[in-house]
Amino acid sequence: MANDFETGGDYVVSNGNIKGYTFDIPDYTDEILLLDQGEDHRKVIPKLIEKHKPQRDRMLMNHQRYKTDASGVPVFHRIFERDVTIDNRINNDYFSEIVDIKTGYFAGKTAAYAYDKQEQNFETVSERLKDFLERNRIADVNMETTKYCAIGGYSARLLYIDTMGKERMMYIPGHQAILLNEDGNIIETKYAVRYYGKEGNYVIHFYDGLKRYKYQQDGSKLKLLEENIHAFKLCPLFGYPNNEELMGDPEKVLGLIDAIDRTVSDVNSEIEAFRLAYLLFLGASVDQEQIDNMRKNGAISIPGMGGERIDARFLEKNLNDNAIENHLDRLHDNIYRFSGTPDLADEAFSGNQSGESLKFKLFGLETKAARFEQKFKAADTRMFEVMSTKWALENLAVNPYKIFAEFKRNFPQNLLNEADIQQKLKGLVSDQTRLGLASFVDDVEYELELMEQEKDAIDPLDLDEETEVLEGETDAIV
Structure with missing residues (x-):
């Protein structure tokens, strides 16, 4: 996919170090009005991409961070205001753990979809729905959609017709999708843009309620490559929001994660620096030959300078390990607390815990998953709204509001209970x-x-x- 070779931008940076994070949602109202008035897409799309750039950069940086790529982890490009002899840079991958736990908990079990038995054409629609979901590997698509939502704040899904005339779907990473609606609702899109490739040379797909337009960017110019009817009566590219603010799951605790990375890196550098501790000679004069002999033999004879006590000792820095451990423990606990993620390495999860007991300990994660489930179901409903317009062309009446999805948490089972x-x-x-x-x-x-x-x-x-x-x-x- 295109995102495998794309690279993102930066957060708010000062002296090479990340100081803060921005999460502003772009306002596309002016561009939507221009499109409603029939303005040429080639004049509007560059404005949309420019407005989307900060959001795209943030999501790409998050994806790089999820992959622990050096370009995405702040500690790997940390800059000191003064020169240091040893500068170890250690990443503690809380970011990926927060994303993976939420993804596995919510989408680890395949969602069940069913059509209301009281509806007309129940058997025909049920069979068509089953074929559509199985053909598109719905479990995998839901898993990846959830993962990208947790990483960047939202993902997208595209419906299309393949070369065999079959209905297909694919997930689109949020950094590739600009989703337009007058009220800012990225689920019920009126227009949508997908773009990928290298900046300044993007391949761009524009969708409305009738057609798909494909453009090739060359600097400030867009060349139209294709213009096709997409077989749906609604925009087939729509969003799956992680929450109303379009924030990823780890983003509230990025500062805490960075603080742990800096502390662990600094302590590790100090410990390694002990090997390079300076040897002091008090009351003696030692030349380079004597030092070389000491390294070779492990001992040295120190001639006195007369009347003074001769002493040799290492110059070391004492670390307050208790203060450091307390500081790291506080940061560690706050990361899990404020991200709503259970610390599975905690003693509370050891031993034979009952299912009800574990549910209380997972309450923060369940609260977050329940909120996301409502967004996910709303986006699924939009998917079936779009699909029903295609099925209607085949004289198959489908009520998209009577297709129900049931999500079950990937939770330790207590079968006896x-x-x-x-x-x-x-x-x-x-x-x-x-x-x-x-x-x-x-x-x-x-x-x-x-x-x-x-x-x-x-x-x-x-x-x-x-x-x-x-x-x-x-x-x-x-």
């Missing part, structure tokens, strides 16, 4: 509702079908034959 709950709820609620609560059931509709098949496979009981057997046993007793 769940089995007890299932048994107690049987007969009190519908089988669909009851099975939907089970973490071990990925697809409720499929499970219900299996249950029906098993029920049909049981031979029916012949009551007449059973009555004759009972009557025969009664006669024998008499």
Whole structure:
């Protein structure tokens, strides 16, 4: 993909060191109005790209940081105001851990999609929906969408028709997508731009509710390469926001992560500098030949200078290790606390913990995942709104608001407790509702079908034959 060779910009920098972070969401109102008035895309697109640049740079830097690339981790290009003999630079990869834990927790289990049984064409639509999701490897697309949302604040998804005439989807990293709507809602896009490649020479795709335009940038000029109808009645490129502010999950604690990197790097440099500690000779005169002999033999004879006590010692710097450890522990705890991420190395997660106990410890992560789930479902609804316009052309009526998605957390299972709950709820609620609560059931509709098949496979009981057997046993007793 294009993002593999793209590089981003910088955060707010002073003397080579990162001092702060900016998260302003660009205002594209003027450009949207121009597009509504029929302005030439080639005049509007460069303005959109220019406004999107700070956001793009931030997301690209975050992606480089996620990959622990030297260009994205601040400590790797740290600059001191004075020269230092030893300058070790150590990265503590909290950033990737925050992203990966949220991604695995939310999207680690395949989401289940189902169509309302009360709707017309239920069986036809269900089969078409199943084929669409399986063809596009929905589990992988959802996983990558979640990852890019956690890294940069939002991701995007593009619907298109492949060369075989099949409906396809692909995830688009947020730094490649400019999503336009008058109210700033990146889910219900009116226009959208995807651009990738090298700056000043981007390949640009522009989408509206009818067509896709492909341009090649050459400096300030855009050359139209293609203009095609995209087969949908709505803009097929739309966003998946991580939150309303379009912020990545680690971005609130970047300062804390950088502080740990600097502290650990400095302490490591100081410890290594001990090997280069200076040897002091008090009351003696030592030449280079004597020092060389000392290095060779491990001992030295020091001639006195007369009347003075002769002494030799190393000049070392004493480290207050307790203060350093307390400082690092406080930073460590605050990173997990303020990012809503559980510290899985903590003693609280060791031993045989019950499922309910773990849920309390994961409450911060669950709160964050629940908020993201609502955004994700809203974007999924938009996806089916767009898809339904394509299916309508084939005389297949699909109600996009009756396609339901169920997300289950990738959470340690307590099967004994769940089995007890299932048994107690049987007969009190519908089988669909009851099975939907089970973490071990990925697809409720499929499970219900299996249950029906098993029920049909049981031979029916012949009551007449059973009555004759009972009557025969009664006669024998008499």
